[in-house]
Amino acid sequence: MMLAVKSLCGYYGQAQILNDVSLDAMQGEVVALIGRNGAGKSTTLKAVIGLEARRKGSVIFDGCEVIGKPTHEIVRMGLGYVPEERRIFSDLTVEENLAVGRRPPRPYTPQWTPETLYALFPNLAEARKRPGGRMSGGEQQMLTIARSLMGNPMMLMLDEPSEGLSPKIVEQMASAILRMKAEGLGIVVCEQNLHFAKLISDRAYIIEKGEIRYGGTMAELAADDEVRNTYLAV
Numbered sequence: 001m002m003l004a005v006k007s008l009c010g011y012y013g014q015a016q017i018l019n020d021v022s023l024d025a026m027q028g029e030v031v032a033l034i035g036r037n038g039a040g041k042s043t044t045l046k047a048v049i050g051l052e053a054r055r056k057g058s059v060i061f062d063g064c065e066v067i068g069k070p071t072h073e074i075v076r077m078g079l080g081y082v083p084e085e086r087r088i089f090s091d092l093t094v095e096e097n098l099a100v101g102r103r104p105p106r107p108y109t110p111q112w113t114p115e116t117l118y119a120l121f122p123n124l125a126e127a128r129k130r131p132g133g134r135m136s137g138g139e140q141q142m143l144t145i146a147r148s149l150m151g152n153p154m155m156l157m158l159d160e161p162s163e164g165l166s167p168k169i170v171e172q173m174a175s176a177i178l179r180m181k182a183e184g185l186g187i188v189v190c191e192q193n194l195h196f197a198k199l200i201s202d203r204a205y206i207i208e209k210g211e212i213r214y215g216g217t218m219a220e221l222a223a224d225d226e227v228r229n230t231y232l233a234v
Ligand SMILES: Nc1ncnc2c1ncn2[C@@H]1O[C@H](COP(=O)(O)OP(=O)(O)OP(=O)(O)O)[C@@H](O)[C@H]1O
Pocket: 012, 017, 035, 036, 037, 038, 039, 040, 041, 042, 043, 044, 192
């Protein structure tokens, strides 16, 4: 396992938000963390990467316990994180935004260059001289992901990459994620959108009220009406 989360608890102040969350992900697999608004998806990713939520439990990444490490160190070890809000530099051009994310390659890990990223996200190729702030929301989301890939991560955590995107851009995002996986990248993705999760994921966990209620393959989840109706019906 590339990432193994065991009995992770997360707190905001006195409030316990995550209760014994356990999940894992391998290299080259896409794992979805699915749940309704407020279920604890974002908090789980933040607790894994060491942002905001106070946490307890175990997070083993690439064989090392990272629960006590600061975020920048975990990212440097090769765990990339793309938050829900798009964090681009709006005054920098697309290619300058990519340059900011560049880190040396690591062994046994997919390596990315601006050219391979432009092939992954053709919209960015057309806009490489444009300031990030003048891109559409979907393009900014792509740029955020591409900039993380410039760090040549071993694994990437994406917080709701399909949120607020038009159907056409959602399709492009799904195919980019599948190509990232084909390169051997492991991906953990938070989603409320079951349709999008189905397009990209091998396995899924369902989280509700800060607890993991289900784990299985995407095919098992698709066949399980009861679980879907209990946890995911709107
Ligand atoms: N900074 C914070 N301080 C206090 N409580 C918070 C904070 N951020 C989130 N929460 C609470 O933690 C719970 C889980 O929120 P979280 O953002 O992880 O949910 P989510 O499943 O990612 O949903 P969303 O899709 O809305 O982001 C919610 O009840 C939320 O109100």
